[in-house]
Amino acid sequence: MNKKFINIGVIGCGTVGSKFIENLIIRKKFIAEKTGIEINILKVFDKDKDKIIPFKDISAKSPEEIIENKDIDIVVELIGGTDYAYEFVTKSIENRKSVVTANKALLSKYGKELFKKAKEKNVYIGFEGSVAGAIPIIKSLKESFIGNKITKILGILNGTTNFILSEMYYKRINFDEGLEIAKKLGYSEADPTLDIKGYDTGHKILILTYITYGVLLSIDEIFFEGIDKIETLDIHFASELGYRIKLLGICKKEKENIEIHIHPTLLPKTHLLSLVEGVNNAVYVEGDLIGKSLFYGEGAGGKAAASSVISDVVDISRKIVLNGYVEENFINEKKIILKPFDEVETRYYFRFTAIDKPGVLAKIAKILGENNISISSVIQKQDNPQKAVPIIMLTHKAKEKNVKKAISNINKLDVIKSPTIIIRLEENLM
Amino acid sequence: MNKKFINIGVIGCGTVGSKFIENLIIRKKFIAEKTGIEINILKVFDKDKDKIIPFKDISAKSPEEIIENKDIDIVVELIGGTDYAYEFVTKSIENRKSVVTANKALLSKYGKELFKKAKEKNVYIGFEGSVAGAIPIIKSLKESFIGNKITKILGILNGTTNFILSEMYYKRINFDEGLEIAKKLGYSEADPTLDIKGYDTGHKILILTYITYGVLLSIDEIFFEGIDKIETLDIHFASELGYRIKLLGICKKEKENIEIHIHPTLLPKTHLLSLVEGVNNAVYVEGDLIGKSLFYGEGAGGKAAASSVISDVVDISRKIVLNGYVEENFINEKKIILKPFDEVETRYYFRFTAIDKPGVLAKIAKILGENNISISSVIQKQDNPQKAVPIIMLTHKAKEKNVKKAISNINKLDVIKSPTIIIRLEENLM
Numbered sequence: 001m002n003k004k005f006i007n008i009g010v011i012g013c014g015t016v017g018s019k020f021i022e023n024l025i026i027r028k029k030f031i032a033e034k035t036g037i038e039i040n041i042l043k044v045f046d047k048d049k050d051k052i053i054p055f056k057d058i059s060a061k062s063p064e065e066i067i068e069n070k071d072i073d074i075v076v077e078l079i080g081g082t083d084y085a086y087e088f089v090t091k092s093i094e095n096r097k098s099v100v101t102a103n104k105a106l107l108s109k110y111g112k113e114l115f116k117k118a119k120e121k122n123v124y125i126g127f128e129g130s131v132a133g134a135i136p137i138i139k140s141l142k143e144s145f146i147g148n149k150i151t152k153i154l155g156i157l158n159g160t161t162n163f164i165l166s167e168m169y170y171k172r173i174n175f176d177e178g179l180e181i182a183k184k185l186g187y188s189e190a191d192p193t194l195d196i197k198g199y200d201t202g203h204k205i206l207i208l209t210y211i212t213y214g215v216l217l218s219i220d221e222i223f224f225e226g227i228d229k230i231e232t233l234d235i236h237f238a239s240e241l242g243y244r245i246k247l248l249g250i251c252k253k254e255k256e257n258i259e260i261h262i263h264p265t266l267l268p269k270t271h272l273l274s275l276v277e278g279v280n281n282a283v284y285v286e287g288d289l290i291g292k293s294l295f296y297g298e299g300a301g302g303k304a305a306a307s308s309v310i311s312d313v314v315d316i317s318r319k320i321v322l323n324g325y326v327e328e329n330f331i332n333e334k335k336i337i338l339k340p341f342d343e344v345e346t347r348y349y350f351r352f353t354a355i356d357k358p359g360v361l362a363k364i365a366k367i368l369g370e371n372n373i374s375i376s377s378v379i380q381k382q383d384n385p386q387k388a389v390p391i392i393m394l395t396h397k398a399k400e401k402n403v404k405k406a407i408s409n410i411n412k413l414d415v416i417k418s419p420t421i422i423i424r425l426e427e428n429l430m
Numbered sequence: 431m432n433k434k435f436i437n438i439g440v441i442g443c444g445t446v447g448s449k450f451i452e453n454l455i456i457r458k459k460f461i462a463e464k465t466g467i468e469i470n471i472l473k474v475f476d477k478d479k480d481k482i483i484p485f486k487d488i489s490a491k492s493p494e495e496i497i498e499n500k501d502i503d504i505v506v507e508l509i510g511g512t513d514y515a516y517e518f519v520t521k522s523i524e525n526r527k528s529v530v531t532a533n534k535a536l537l538s539k540y541g542k543e544l545f546k547k548a549k550e551k552n553v554y555i556g557f558e559g560s561v562a563g564a565i566p567i568i569k570s571l572k573e574s575f576i577g578n579k580i581t582k583i584l585g586i587l588n589g590t591t592n593f594i595l596s597e598m599y600y601k602r603i604n605f606d607e608g609l610e611i612a613k614k615l616g617y618s619e620a621d622p623t624l625d626i627k628g629y630d631t632g633h634k635i636l637i638l639t640y641i642t643y644g645v646l647l648s649i650d651e652i653f654f655e656g657i658d659k660i661e662t663l664d665i666h667f668a669s670e671l672g673y674r675i676k677l678l679g680i681c682k683k684e685k686e687n688i689e690i691h692i693h694p695t696l697l698p699k700t701h702l703l704s705l706v707e708g709v710n711n712a713v714y715v716e717g718d719l720i721g722k723s724l725f726y727g728e729g730a731g732g733k734a735a736a737s738s739v740i741s742d743v744v745d746i747s748r749k750i751v752l753n754g755y756v757e758e759n760f761i762n763e764k765k766i767i768l769k770p771f772d773e774v775e776t777r778y779y780f781r782f783t784a785i786d787k788p789g790v791l792a793k794i795a796k797i798l799g800e801n802n803i804s805i806s807s808v809i810q811k812q813d814n815p816q817k818a819v820p821i822i823m824l825t826h827k828a829k830e831k832n833v834k835k836a837i838s839n840i841n842k843l844d845v846i847k848s849p850t851i852i853i854r855l856e857e858n859l860m
Contacts, residue, residue, distance in 0.1 A: 023719060027577050034576065036757035128574070134720035136566070136574035144558070144566035146464065147457050147740030272705055272726060280722075289453060289737035290564035293727035296702060297720060307719035310577030322752035327466035 006039045006317040009066030011088055012078035013046040013055065016102055016129065019302035020078065020309045021055060027310065037317050042072055046079075067091045073320055074313060077101040082109050093117050093125075098320065100312040102129030102305045105194075108203035112216045115330070122325040126312025131204045132157055132281040133304035135297040136311070141212050141285070142328065148287030150212050153251045154426065157204040159279030159300030160188045160195040161227045161247045165235070165264075166277045169244065174232050187279055187300065197226035198247065198262045205249030208283070209260055213253065214332035217260065223341040224262035234351055234421055237379065237392045238266050243349075244274040245423065259339040266349050266425035272296070273429070284429060292429065342401035347376070351421035352391040352410065356380075360415045361391065367413075371406035373398040388417040394425065436469045436747040439496030441518055442508035443476040443485065446532055446559065449732035450508065450739045451485060457740065467747050472502055476509075497521045503750055504743060507531040512539050523547050523555075528750065530742040532559030532735050538633035542646045545760070552755040556742025561634045562587055562711040563734035565727040566741070571642050571715070572758065578717030580642050583681045584856065587634040589709030589730035590618045590625040591657045591677045595665070595694075596707045599674065604662050617709055617730065627656035628677065628692045635679030638713070639690055643683065644762035647690065653771040654692035664781055664851055667809065667822045668696050673779075674704040675853065689769040696779050696855035702726070703859070714859060722859065772831035777806070781851035782821040782840065786810075790845045791821065797843075801836035803828040818847040824855065 010017055021041060024031075032038045043060040046052045052059045060066050066075060067088060075092040077099060079085050085106045092099050093114065101107070107114070107130055118125050128138045132155065141150070156162050163185075164178035171177075179196065182188040194200045202219045210216040227247050238245050243266040251260045267274040272294050276282040281299025286292050298304040319326065354360045361380070368375060379392040395403075407420050440447055451471060454461075462468045473490040476482045482489045490496050496505060497518060505522040507529060509515050515536045519529050523544065531537070537544070537560055548555050558568045562585065571580070586592050593615075594608035601607075609626065612618040624630045632649045640646040657677050668675050673696040681690045697704040702724050706712040711729025716722050728734040749756065784790045791810070798805060809822040825833075837850050 019719075023577055030761060031576060033761045034757075034759050036759075134723060136570045139569065139574055140566050143745060144569055144741045145737065146461060146744050147453055147737050270705065272702055275700065275702055275705065287737070289449075289733040289740075291728040291731075291734060293564060293725075295723075295725055297723035301721075303719040304721060307575065307577050307717070310719075311574045314576050315573060318756045319752070322749070322754035322756060324752035324754065326748045326752060327464075329464050329466075331460060331463045 004037055004321060006037055006073050006320060007042040007071050008039060008074040008076055008313060009043040009060070009069060009072045010041060010076045010078065011045050011063050011066060012080070013044060013051040014078065015302035016305040016309065017046070017078040018051070018054065019306035020076065023306055024310055024313070031314055035314060035318060037321055039313060039317055043069060063088055067095060067097070072097060074098045074100060074316055076309060076313065077103060078309070080105070082106050086110055089114060090117065093121055093123055096121050096123055098124040098126070098316045100126040100309055100316065102127070102309055104130040104200070104203040104207060108206045108219065111207065111210055119327065124316045124319060126316050127207070128312050129305040129308035131207050132283055133297060133299040133301065134307045135281060135283060135295045135299070136308070137208065137283045137295055138211060140295065141208065145285065145287055145290055148289045150285060150287045151253055152286040153205070153208050153212065153283065154273065154429070155205060155208070155249045155283040156246050156273060156276050156281050157249050157283070157299065158195050158201045158247060159281060160192065161201070162276065162281070163187050163279045165227060165230070165245060165247065168230070168232050169235050169239070172232060172236070175228060175230055196228045198224040201247060201249045201262045205251055205260060205262060209251045209258070211330050213258060213336055214330040215258065215336050217338060221338060222260045222262070225264065227264050230264050231421070233390070234349070234423060237351065237390070238349060240379070241377065241392070241394060242269050243267060243425065244269055246273060246276070248426065250426070256334045256337055257339045258336050259344050261341060261344065264423055266423055268427055271429055342399070342404070344400045345397045347397055347425035347427065348395045348403055349423040349425055350393045350395070350407070352393070352416060353388045353418040354391055355415045355417065356389045357415070363413055363415065364391070364410055367406050367409050368395070371402040373402055373406055434467055434751060436467055436503050436750060437472040437501050438469060438504040438506055438743060439473040439490070439499060439502045440471060440506045440508065441475045441493050441496060442510070443474060443481040444508065445732035446735040446739065447476070447508040448481070448484065449736035450506065453736055454740055454743070461744055465744060465748060467751055469743060469747055473499060493518050497525060497527070502527060504528045504530060504746055506739060506743065507533060508739070510535070512536050516540055519544060520547065523551050523553055526551050526553055528554040528556070528746045530556040530739055530746065532557070532739055534560040534630070534633040534637060538636045538649065541637065541640055549757065554746045554749060556746050557637070558742050559735040559738035561637055562713055562725070563727060563729040563731065564737045565711060565713060565725045565729070566738070567638065567713045567725055568641060570725065571638060575715065575717055575720060578719045580715060580717045581683055582716040583635070583638050583642065583713065584703065584859070585635060585638070585679045585713040586676050586703060586706050586711050587679050587713070587729065588625050588631045588677060589711060590622065592706065592711070593617050593709045595657060595660070595675060595677065598660070598662050599665050599669070602662060602666070605658060605660055626658045628654040631677060631679045631692045635681055635690060635692060639681045639688070641760050643688060643766055644760040645688065645766050647768060651768060652690045652692070655694065657694050660694050661851070663820070664779070664853060667781065667820070668779060670809070671807065671822070671824060672699050673697060673855065674699055676703060676706070678856065680856070686764045686767055687769045688766050689774050691771060691774065694853055696853055698857055701859055772834070774830045775827045777827055777855035777857065778825045778833055779853040779855055780823045780825070780837070782823070782846060783818045783848040784821055785845045785847065786819045787845070793843055793845065794821070794840055797836050797839050798825070801832040803832055803836055
C-alpha cells in the first residue's frame with residue numbers, strides 16, 4: 001500500500017520559511033485533492049524565539065528534534081549560510097530524509113557531495129528556490145528540456161543588482177544612490193557584498209551549469225565582476241546606442257568547451273532580457289530542440305521562494321508515496337573543459353577618456369587593430385580641446401586577452417587621461 | 431524490483447513524430463544516465479508509407495499492433511485531429527497504457543473523459559506539447575505553481591497569427607499579404623481557419639484553464655475573435671499610442687468568477703508580451719505567490735513540440751518504474767462560474783470613421799458618456815472636411831455590454847461613415 005501522508009519538518013522561519021509554512025497550510029486541502037497526498041508540517045525550528053511564535057504549537061526545541069525524528073519524511077532547510085545548513089542537511093540525508101532547500105551558497109559549495117550522499121541514501125534534494133525565486137528554471141532544465149543539448153544559459157539572477165541598475169537608468173542616479181534606495185526598500189542585505197560583487201549571481205549560474213552539464217565549478221575558477229564600478233554615464237551612453245546594461249550570469253557550451261562568466265553586460269533594447277526591471281529575474285536558455293526560450297519572474301522575496309519550496313515538497317512527496325527511488329544524475333556527457341577567460345570572445349563597449357586633439361582616435365584605433373579588435377561604431381560627443389572627452393566605442397567580437405593587452409597599451413598613451421571603461425556585450429540572442 | 435526499461439510505441443510520423451523519434455534515439459544514452467531508465471521505441475506507425483521509411487526496422491503494420499502490444503508501456507499519439515486520435519488514445523488507455531499527445535483539439539474536446547478514464551486505469555496522459563510548443567507551461571502550472579492561487583493567464587499561443595501580426599507591423603502590409611507570406615514559409619496550414627479565426631488559441635487557453643481550475647469549457651461557451659479583420663491602419667495607430675496588437679488567449683479569475691476570451695489585444699510596448707515576434711509563443715501568469723511571471727519560447731515546429739513530447743515520455747517513464755500510481759487531479763476548488771462576456775470589463779481602442787465637421791466628437795463622447803464609458807485619449811489626425819477621417823480613442827475600463835450598446839448607437843449617427851473598429855486592451859500586467 002502506498003503511503004498517503006507525508007510529514008515534514010522546517011528549520012528556519014525567516015522571510016521564506018514563514019511564507020512557506022503559512023501558504024502550505026492554506027493550500028494543504030487543495031494539494032491533497034490534486035495529488036491524493038496529505039502533507040503535514042510536524043515540527044518547526046528557529047533559533048530566534050520570536051520567529052517561532054506564530055508556529056508555537058508545532059515548535060521544536062532543537063534542530064535535532066526534526067533531523068532525528070523518525071516520522072519526518074522531508075526536512076525543509078531555510079536558514080541560509082553554509083555552516084549549520086551544511087550540518088543539518090548532511091545529517092538529514094544520513095537519516096534517510098529528503099531535503100528541500102533554497103540555499104544557493106550551500107549547493108554551489110557542497111552540491112557534489114550532498115547529491116552523492118542523497119543518491120546513496122535513496123533520498124531527494126529539492127532546490128528550485130535556490131535560483132531565480134519563483135521561476136521554475138531548475139525543473140525546466142532537469143525535466144522539461146531533458147531532450148535538448150543546451151548551448152547557452154544567460155540569467156539576470158540577482159534582484160538587488162538588477163533593481164540598482166534600473167534605478168540608475170530611470171532616475172539618472174549613481175550606484176551609491178541606487179544602493180541606498182535598495183537598502184531603504186529592504187531589497188539589499190546590510191552587507192551587500194555578495195550581491196553587488198557578483199558572488200550571488202555566480203553561485204546561481206554555477207548551480208544551473210551543474211544540473212545542465214554535470215560539472216560543479218567553484219566561483220574561484222571563473223571570471224566575475226559586479227556592478228559597483230558601473231557609472232551612470234555608461235548606462236546612458238549604452239542607451240543612446242540602443243542597449244541596456246544588466247548584470248548577467250553567462251554559461252555557453254560549444255563542443256566540449258564551456259565558458260562561464262559573470263559581469264555587467266550590454267543587451268540590445270529589443271531583447272526581452274533588457275526589459276527585466278527592478279528585483280525581477282529572468283533566465284534565457286538556448287537548446288537544439290527548444291531554440292530560444294526565456295523565463296521571467298519575481299526573483300526575490302519570501303513568497304516567490306516559498307512557491308518554489310512548496311513545489312519541491314509536493315514533487316518529492318509524490319515520489320516518496322510511490323515507495324521507490326528514481327535516479328536523477330547530473331551528467332557530464334563529454335569531458336567538459338572550462339575555457340580560460342582569456343580565450344573567451346565577445347563584443348565590447350569601451351569608454352576612453354582622451355584629450356580632444358587631432359590624431360587621438362587614430363592612435364587608439366591603431367592599437368586596437370594591432371590586437372585584432374575591429375570597431376563597429378564610435379561616438380565622440382563633445383568638442384572641447386581644454387579637457388578630456390569621452391570616446392565611446394563598440395567592437396565586433398574580440399578575444400578577452402587581446403582586449404586586455406590593447407587596453408593596457410591604450411591606457412599608457414599620454415592622450416588618455418583615465419583608465420578605459422570596459423563592458424562586455426551580448427547579442428544574437430533572439 | 432523496479433523496472434528499468436520502458437517501451438514506447440509511436441503513432442504518427444509527421445513533423446513532430448519524426449523529430450521526436452530521431453531525437454529520442456540520439457538522447458537515449460544520455461537520458462538513461464540521467465534517470466537510470468532505458469527508453470526504447472518498439473514500434474512506429476504511420477498510414478503514409480513514405481513517412482515510415484526512415485523507421486522501417488521498427489514499423490508496425492497497424493495502429494493496433496501498438497495499442498494492443500503487451501510490451502508497450504507508453505503510446506505516443508502524434509497524428510492530430512479528433513477522430514482516429516480519440517479512438518487510439520481511448521483504446522490505449524483501456525489497455526492500461528499511458529499516453530503522450532500534443533493534440534490540443536483532442537484534449538479541449540475530450541479531455542474530461544480521457545483524464546477520467548486514465549485515472550480509472552492508473553495510467554498517465556502527458557500533453558506538454560499540446561500548448562505553446564517547447565514552453566513548459568503545462569508542467570509549470572500543474573507542478574511548479576501548485577502552491578499558488580492563479581489569477582491570470584494570458585497567452586500568445588498561436589505562432590501563425592503572431593507571425594502575420596509581426597509582418598503587418600514591420601512591413602506595413604495587410605492581413606492577406608501577411609497570410610500569403612506565412613503560407614509560403616510553411617507557417618500556415620493550407621486551410622488557415624483554425625489559426626486565424628482564433629480556434630487554436632481557444633483550444634489552448636481552454637486546456638490551461640482546465641489544468642488550473644479544473645473546469646473544461648467548450649469553445650462555443652466563450653467569446654473568440656481572430657485576426658482576419660485586423661487592418662494595418664489600426665496596428666500603426668496603436669503603435670503611435672505606444673501599443674502593439676497581439677492575438678491573446680485570456681483567462682482571469684476573481685473569487686468564483688472566471689472569464690475567458692480570445693481576441694486581438696492592444697498591449698503596452700513596455701510589456702514583455704509585446705516583444706514576442708514571429709512564430710514564437712509566450713504565456714504570462716499571475717499568482718498570489720509567484721506574482722507576475724512569463725514564459726517565452728518557440729511555439730511552432732517539429733523540434734519544439736518534440737522537446738515537450740520527450741519530456742513527457744521521460745516523466746511518465748520515471749513514474750512507471752516506481753511501480754505505483756500518483757494521482758493528478760484538476761481541481762475545481764470552488765464552484766467556478768463563467769462570467770458572461772457582456773459583463774467583462776476591459777479597456778478599449780476604437781477607430782471611428784467620421785465626417786470631419788464641428789460637433790462630431792461631442793456626439794460620440796455624449797453616447798459614450800451615457801453608457802459609462804470614459805475616454806482616456808483621442809487622436810484625430812487629419813483635417814479634411816471633404817472626406818471621412820479616422821478618430822482614434824482609448825477608453826478607461828468599461829463593460830462589454832455598454833460598449834456594444836454605445837458603438838451600435840454611434841454607428842447609427844449620420845456623421846459616421848463606416849462601422850467602428852473595436853479592439854480590446856490589456857494593461858497593468860507587469
